[in-house]
Amino acid sequence: xxxxxxxxxxxxxxxxxxxxxxxxxxxxxxxxxxxxxxxxxxxxxxxxxxxxxxxxxxxxxxxxxxxxxxxxxxxxxxxxxxxxxxxxxxxxxxxxxxxxxxxxxxxxxxxxxxxxxxxxxxxxxxxxxxxxxxxxxxxxxxxxxxxxxxxxxxxxxxxxxxxxxxxxxxxxxxxxxxxxxxxxxxxxxxxxxxxxxxxxxxxxxxxxxxxxxxxxxxxxxxxxxxxxxxxxxxxxxxxxxxxxxxxxxxxxxxxxxxxxxxxxxxxxxxxxxxxxxxxxxxxxxxxxxxxxxxxxxxxxxxxxxxxxxxx
Amino acid sequence: xxxxxxxxxxxxxxxxxxxxxxxxxxxxxxxxxxxxxxxxxxxxxxxxxxxxxxxxxxxxxxxxxxxxxxxxxxxxxxxxxxxxxxxxxxxxxxxxxxxxxxxxxxxxxxxxxxxxxxxxxxxxxxxxxxxxxxxxxxxxxxxxxxxxxxxxxxxxxxxxxxxxxxxxxxxxxxxxxxxxxxxxxxxxxxxxxxxxxxxxxxxxxxxxxxxxxxxxxxxxxxxxxxxxxxxxxxxxxxxxxxxxxxxxxxxxxxxxxxxxxxxxxxxxxxxxxxxxxxxxxxxxxxxxxxxxxxxxxxxxxxxxxxxxxxx
Numbered sequence: 001x002x003x004x005x006x007x008x009x010x011x012x013x014x015x016x017x018x019x020x021x022x023x024x025x026x027x028x029x030x031x032x033x034x035x036x037x038x039x040x041x042x043x044x045x046x047x048x049x050x051x052x053x054x055x056x057x058x059x060x061x062x063x064x065x066x067x068x069x070x071x072x073x074x075x076x077x078x079x080x081x082x083x084x085x086x087x088x089x090x091x092x093x094x095x096x097x098x099x100x101x102x103x104x105x106x107x108x109x110x111x112x113x114x115x116x117x118x119x120x121x122x123x124x125x126x127x128x129x130x131x132x133x134x135x136x137x138x139x140x141x142x143x144x145x146x147x148x149x150x151x152x153x154x155x156x157x158x159x160x161x162x163x164x165x166x167x168x169x170x171x172x173x174x175x176x177x178x179x180x181x182x183x184x185x186x187x188x189x190x191x192x193x194x195x196x197x198x199x200x201x202x203x204x205x206x207x208x209x210x211x212x213x214x215x216x217x218x219x220x221x222x223x224x225x226x227x228x229x230x231x232x233x234x235x236x237x238x239x240x241x242x243x244x245x246x247x248x249x250x251x252x253x254x255x256x257x258x259x260x261x262x263x264x265x266x267x268x269x270x271x272x273x274x275x276x277x278x279x280x281x282x283x284x285x286x287x288x289x290x291x292x293x294x295x296x297x298x299x300x301x302x303x304x305x306x307x308x309x310x311x
Numbered sequence: 312x313x314x315x316x317x318x319x320x321x322x323x324x325x326x327x328x329x330x331x332x333x334x335x336x337x338x339x340x341x342x343x344x345x346x347x348x349x350x351x352x353x354x355x356x357x358x359x360x361x362x363x364x365x366x367x368x369x370x371x372x373x374x375x376x377x378x379x380x381x382x383x384x385x386x387x388x389x390x391x392x393x394x395x396x397x398x399x400x401x402x403x404x405x406x407x408x409x410x411x412x413x414x415x416x417x418x419x420x421x422x423x424x425x426x427x428x429x430x431x432x433x434x435x436x437x438x439x440x441x442x443x444x445x446x447x448x449x450x451x452x453x454x455x456x457x458x459x460x461x462x463x464x465x466x467x468x469x470x471x472x473x474x475x476x477x478x479x480x481x482x483x484x485x486x487x488x489x490x491x492x493x494x495x496x497x498x499x500x501x502x503x504x505x506x507x508x509x510x511x512x513x514x515x516x517x518x519x520x521x522x523x524x525x526x527x528x529x530x531x532x533x534x535x536x537x538x539x540x541x542x543x544x545x546x547x548x549x550x551x552x553x554x555x556x557x558x559x560x561x562x563x564x565x566x567x568x569x570x571x572x573x574x575x576x577x578x579x580x581x582x583x584x585x586x587x588x589x590x591x592x593x594x595x596x597x598x599x600x601x602x603x604x605x606x607x608x609x610x611x612x613x614x615x616x617x618x619x620x621x622x
Contacts, residue, residue: 287614
């Protein structure tokens with residue numbers, strides 16, 4: 001038994017005018033609650049420090065830049081790392097990263113129990129679009145404000161387990177889980193900011209959207225025999241609803257814990273990493289069963305090539 | 312609207328002593344029922360013509376060979392093709408194939424409305440083992456009696472849609488759906504013979520096994536914006552229970568029809584191929600969103616390589 005008590009720290013909406021300090025205080029409150037609950041690891045959402053700003057069209061780069069962190073920890077985020085160290089809790093959260101070279105990423109970091117950053121991931125699958133889209137009910141400009149991650153899908157040893165990260169829309173792509181699965185991942189953490197309505201299909205309801213989110217995470221967990229923890233930023237952000245539905249999924253693909261609200265809420269579950277072993281040894285023993293000679297299109301082409309175009 | 316009325320022709324158990332003729336007669340009855348229901352396509356299970364013989368340990372090759380077809384159609388299967396042509400219904404079913412060169416595959420074929428074979432698929436992901444396993448509650452010797460398929464995952468034009476096939480355990484592997492998705496597949500059909508108990512974990516119940524089957528198919532459908540039709544051979548085969556759970560899944564990942572019995576049963580649904588378009592144009596527009604530069608392990612390695620072994 002290799003038990004990690006995980007706290008999925010769902011967060012309610014963050015308004016445009018909320019200060020970093022106000023947000024960090026909410027995160028510190030969740031961390032204190034997690035310490036009470038005996039957590040070893042706390043997982044915060046994507047872009048945990050700010051509102052989901054890619055919904056806003058901005059032309060002034062200075063206006064864009066204020067959503068980004070130029071250092072991590074920085075003055076406003078240092079208290080998170082101090083609290084992690086004080087409680088002996090590893091943490092992971094997402095934020096908008098501006099590098100010294102002036103590159104922009106949708107990033108998440110992972111610390112150990114001492115509050116030291118041991119892993120960084122930059123979102124690979126950016127949804128949405130890069131120019132103003134008059135056809136949409138609202139904008140989703142991730143392709144405008146970020147470039148795709150350049151770090152791949154690394155896996156790190158932490159808390160006596162193999163851990164990896166992805167972010168939001170990444171969770172819908174089976175390639176993401178498989179890249180980490182092929183490194184023996186036992187726990188995948190991810191945060192998301194998912195609008196409660198589809199900007200391109202107003203008929204798609206919240207129930208469908210929650211189903212798709214859960215379907216992707218449960219399948220990724222099962223097919224790689226790994227725990228998956230998905231944590232929402234949800235609730236209302238300046239009139240824009242984000243869906244909740246934070247879940248902890250076991251390596252059999254079953255949801256073992258879920259959020260009940262659409263606000264700040266800590267969902268706690270004791271996760272035994274040894275539960276990954278059965279699947280990894282039997283039905284998903286990749287070495288015995290995968291047939292890479294037939295997977296060539298997955299890396300050989302990006303988009304669809306119809307058979308009559310293949311020539 | 313490009314509607315294909317699909318009949319998922321679930322079949323109950325086939326005993327060792329059942330003749331090919333007896334089985335073909337059952338399939339003809341299902342075909343006649345499908346014609347009544349206005350079906351355009353009927354999907355039969357994996358190894359539709361025989362019992363699931365890989366559960367039996369056999370050392371005499373002549374004994375093994377009697378489960379295999381050396382021609383398709385052959386004398387005993389010709390009536391299926393004649394009926395397909397007469398009804399103007401395309402069909403697909405699985406069978407054990409022995410080639411003129413003496414190679415053995417777990418195969419399925421697809422016909423057009425005239426009963427002409429237009430596609431063949433050979434199962435790539437063979438589960439189980441090749442030698443007698445004393446640790447198992449029963450044997451699962453697919454790796455003994457078959458070699459892995461050598462045809463990849465082709466997609467064909469049929470009934471004004473792009474169709475592909477896979478077989479049984481293939482459905483648990485996201486690579487399978489993605490290979491076809493990258494060819495623009497709109498409908499994936501598959502058959503399965505899945506034991507109702509896990510030969511290596513007696514505590515795993517039928518409910519869990521049905522969940523895993525459905526999870527894999529619904530995720531594959533959603534993540535590739537394609538219809539998926541999964542058809543069981545189920546019920547009792549000489550005291551060995553196979554699970555049922557045949558389903559038709561829409562391109563949003565929702566189950567729209569399911570079998571209610573664990574015997575011969577036709578599940579009918581009118582499937583609009585145009586429903587694939589929205590997902591393929593938006594969230595799963597591969598050309599815009601996939602990042603193949605980060606998928607290298609998927610084709611570059613077969614089994615797990617832990618980060619500390621990667622060197």
